[in-house]
Amino acid sequence: MSETLLFDRRWIARGAERASTLRFLLWLFPWMLLLLLGIYAAGLCFYYGLNQTNMDNRFAFGMWIFLDLAIIAMGAGAFFTGFLVYILKQKDLKPVLNSAVVVGLTCYSGAIAVLMVDVGQPLRAWFTFWYPNTHSMLTEVTFCISCYLLVLILEYIPVVLRNRQLRKIPSFLVFEHQLHKLVPVLAGVGAFLSFFHQGSLGGLYGVLRGRPFVYRQGFGIWPSTFFLFILSAVAVGPSFLILVTAAAEKVTGRQLVQPTVFRKLGFISGVLLAVYVAAKAVDTYVWLNITSPSVGFGPSDYYSYWPMSSTFLFAATVPLGLLPALLLILPYTARRRGWLLTGAALACAGVLLNRFVFTVQTLALPTLPFDEFLRYTPSWQEVATFGGVIAYGVIVYSLSYRYLPLFEAAKGVDKNVSLD
Amino acid sequence: MSARYGMVIDLDRCTGCGSCMVACAAENNVPPPVPRATPRTGLTPMLVRKLSNGKDGADLREAFIPITCMQCEHETPCVSVCPQQAVEVDKSTGIVMQIPQRCLGCRYCMTACPYHARYFNWWDPQWPPGMEKSLNPGVSVRMRGVVEKCNLCHARFHTANEKAAAAGKTQIDPADYVPACVEACPTGAILFGDLADANDPVSTAAHSPDAFRLLARIGTEPKIHYRTTQAWIRTLADKNSDRPTEAQHV
Numbered sequence: 001m002s003e004t005l006l007f008d009r010r011w012i013a014r015g016a017e018r019a020s021t022l023r024f025l026l027w028l029f030p031w032m033l034l035l036l037l038g039i040y041a042a043g044l045c046f047y048y049g050l051n052q053t054n055m056d057n058r059f060a061f062g063m064w065i066f067l068d069l070a071i072i073a074m075g076a077g078a079f080f081t082g083f084l085v086y087i088l089k090q091k092d093l094k095p096v097l098n099s100a101v102v103v104g105l106t107c108y109s110g111a112i113a114v115l116m117v118d119v120g121q122p123l124r125a126w127f128t129f130w131y132p133n134t135h136s137m138l139t140e141v142t143f144c145i146s147c148y149l150l151v152l153i154l155e156y157i158p159v160v161l162r163n164r165q166l167r168k169i170p171s172f173l174v175f176e177h178q179l180h181k182l183v184p185v186l187a188g189v190g191a192f193l194s195f196f197h198q199g200s201l202g203g204l205y206g207v208l209r210g211r212p213f214v215y216r217q218g219f220g221i222w223p224s225t226f227f228l229f230i231l232s233a234v235a236v237g238p239s240f241l242i243l244v245t246a247a248a249e250k251v252t253g254r255q256l257v258q259p260t261v262f263r264k265l266g267f268i269s270g271v272l273l274a275v276y277v278a279a280k281a282v283d284t285y286v287w288l289n290i291t292s293p294s295v296g297f298g299p300s301d302y303y304s305y306w307p308m309s310s311t312f313l314f315a316a317t318v319p320l321g322l323l324p325a326l327l328l329i330l331p332y333t334a335r336r337r338g339w340l341l342t343g344a345a346l347a348c349a350g351v352l353l354n355r356f357v358f359t360v361q362t363l364a365l366p367t368l369p370f371d372e373f374l375r376y377t378p379s380w381q382e383v384a385t386f387g388g389v390i391a392y393g394v395i396v397y398s399l400s401y402r403y404l405p406l407f408e409a410a411k412g413v414d415k416n417v418s419l420d
Numbered sequence: 421m422s423a424r425y426g427m428v429i430d431l432d433r434c435t436g437c438g439s440c441m442v443a444c445a446a447e448n449n450v451p452p453p454v455p456r457a458t459p460r461t462g463l464t465p466m467l468v469r470k471l472s473n474g475k476d477g478a479d480l481r482e483a484f485i486p487i488t489c490m491q492c493e494h495e496t497p498c499v500s501v502c503p504q505q506a507v508e509v510d511k512s513t514g515i516v517m518q519i520p521q522r523c524l525g526c527r528y529c530m531t532a533c534p535y536h537a538r539y540f541n542w543w544d545p546q547w548p549p550g551m552e553k554s555l556n557p558g559v560s561v562r563m564r565g566v567v568e569k570c571n572l573c574h575a576r577f578h579t580a581n582e583k584a585a586a587a588g589k590t591q592i593d594p595a596d597y598v599p600a601c602v603e604a605c606p607t608g609a610i611l612f613g614d615l616a617d618a619n620d621p622v623s624t625a626a627h628s629p630d631a632f633r634l635l636a637r638i639g640t641e642p643k644i645h646y647r648t649t650q651a652w653i654r655t656l657a658d659k660n661s662d663r664p665t666e667a668q669h670v
Binding site for chain 1: 635
């Protein structure tokens with residue numbers, strides 16, 4: 001691209017190939033519109049209240065909680081990649097580390113933003129820190145998500161400070177250098193916090209004694225869903241990172257990481273997914289044969305309602321569980337980009353379905369003997385608010401890609417990049 | 421001595437007239453529903469639901485079942501999940517209390533409640549001009565964005581305590597503490613009292629052979645009991661209590 005069309009070239013790393021400023025703005029334009037629509041919809045919810053949604057007393061959680069749980073699982077690539085690089089010393093994954101941090105930051109901050117719209121009294125959010133109920137999984141969720149967001153911000157700051165112009169400020173350079181030394185520690189703390197956060201999101205449902213569909217026995221204070229959510233999140237995090245990076249390569253028209261990085265991420269994702277599917281199968285067996293019957297509920301209470309029948313259980317286990325695990329593990333398919341991306345997409349879809357089942361199907365199913373199966377369709381305000389979060393993620397990632405060294409460690413790939 | 425207030429609702433006597441719902445709303449300052457409200461977005465701390473045996477013609481049987489907070493005694497589902505201690509069990513009465521002023525409005529407690537007895541204030545509370553003069557001064561009006569539920573007319577419990585204290589007594593007179601729904605029921609279908617007191621009629625009724633509790637096998641020990649002599653109601657409403665386990669099926 002001609003340098004003359006890069007009006008913002010002073011902010012772009014020297015030698016980095018980027019689209020013209022106009023093209024970049026045109027790319028951002030629809031996302032900005034979606035973001036504005038989302039802000040407007042969220043504003044309606046703040047001003048008029050949650051009556052703007054289609055949630056109700058029976059469907060007290062709706063689309064927002066489902067997608068929150070989903071994007072938090074997808075964002076697990078951030079803490080897990082940091083854990084792999086800095087704790088398990090898998091240095092060959094370093095090229096995607098900065099990208100993973102941005103993905104994690106947008107997923108987590110986006111989820112928190114939606115949660116703030118989702119609660120009836122957002123100004124009372126600090127009460128959880130002031131009057132914490134230490135028995136509540138939601139307290140654990142709140143503490144972990146808040147602390148981990150801080151960690152992600154601290155991990156993101158060094159990336160931001162490596163911008164070509166910001167590096168010219170000596171104090172920033174020193175700060176970035178000092179902060180960078182802390183990154184391995186932050187990776188460890190982030191892994192710990194996010195580990196518990198993912199788990200407590202699973203625990204959120206697993207402890208619901210009054211909802212036999214999700215209630216699980218466990219170990220100590222943690223139901224089995226605590227561990228299954230962690231496992232599924234770390235399994236799908238690398239897959240989501242593959243998809244995001246592949247999408248970035250498609251949009252930018254450049255190869256951003258070596259294929260070996262994709263294959264390694266895919267292999268890790270596939271192995272963990274296989275372990276998850278096995279653990280989930282054992283959990284389902286115990287739940288359907290012991291836990292659930294002991295409180296008077298059998299499989300027919302859960303799987304008699306179309307479309308949420310046993311098809312969901314099968315889909316999450318085989319085509320969206322075992323199949324992607326095989327696609328990501330087997331050398332024949334893992335070497336082929338198309339199959340690898342298919343495997344990653346199916347893995348992500350499987351975890352999406354799992355989170356849907358836990359959040360939406362749980363509330364749709366009757367608990368009282370004379371209850372009926374319930375239906376719920378989100379309002380446009382709910383859809384638009386979440387659309388705004390997706391747009392926010394794309395915008396932050398696009399800006400980060402353009403002005404920050406997201407893939408700079410991939411020497412010889414994003415060619416001749418210089419930060420000076 | 422700690423009390424365990426509870427109810428025994430006689431389904432054979434309930435005519436589904438809805439007096440209990442109206443009395444509950446008036447006593448507890450429940451605002452009139454907005455035009456957009458639906459049965460699933462309204463505020464009905466006491467809700468009379470219809471039961472049917474699902475048959476036609478002469479075989480059709482119908483009954484009514486008032487559903488309210490079950491005041492779960494054991495591992496109260498809504499208490500343990502609330503992130504900021506806005507729900508608690510009053511140890512001296514066994515009443516599950518909601519503190520709307522502390523409620524975040526996250527609705528996790530509503531998800532946790534298997535009886536669907538918790539309600540969210542989806543709208544700002546509003547009364548037609550002049551009607552606000554009829555509000556009960558002993559009960560706080562809840563704002564938009566918080567959860568509420570039946571607290572067994574706790575304001576009446578306070579009033580009974582004040583009366584007892586003024587008379588120099590440490591125990592309330594049971595006749596002074598009667599929830600509005602119990603008072604309003606024209607057929608006397610709702611029996612209220614102290615389940616911990618073996619001599620209390622409610623305690624005797626709760627232990628009668630025709631008494632049962634909803635979802636008893638979940639293990640939350642609800643303090644709202646039901647009774648009926650009609651087998652079809654018992655079969656329908658109590659199926660999760662009576663149903664054999666899957667293993668027994670085999």
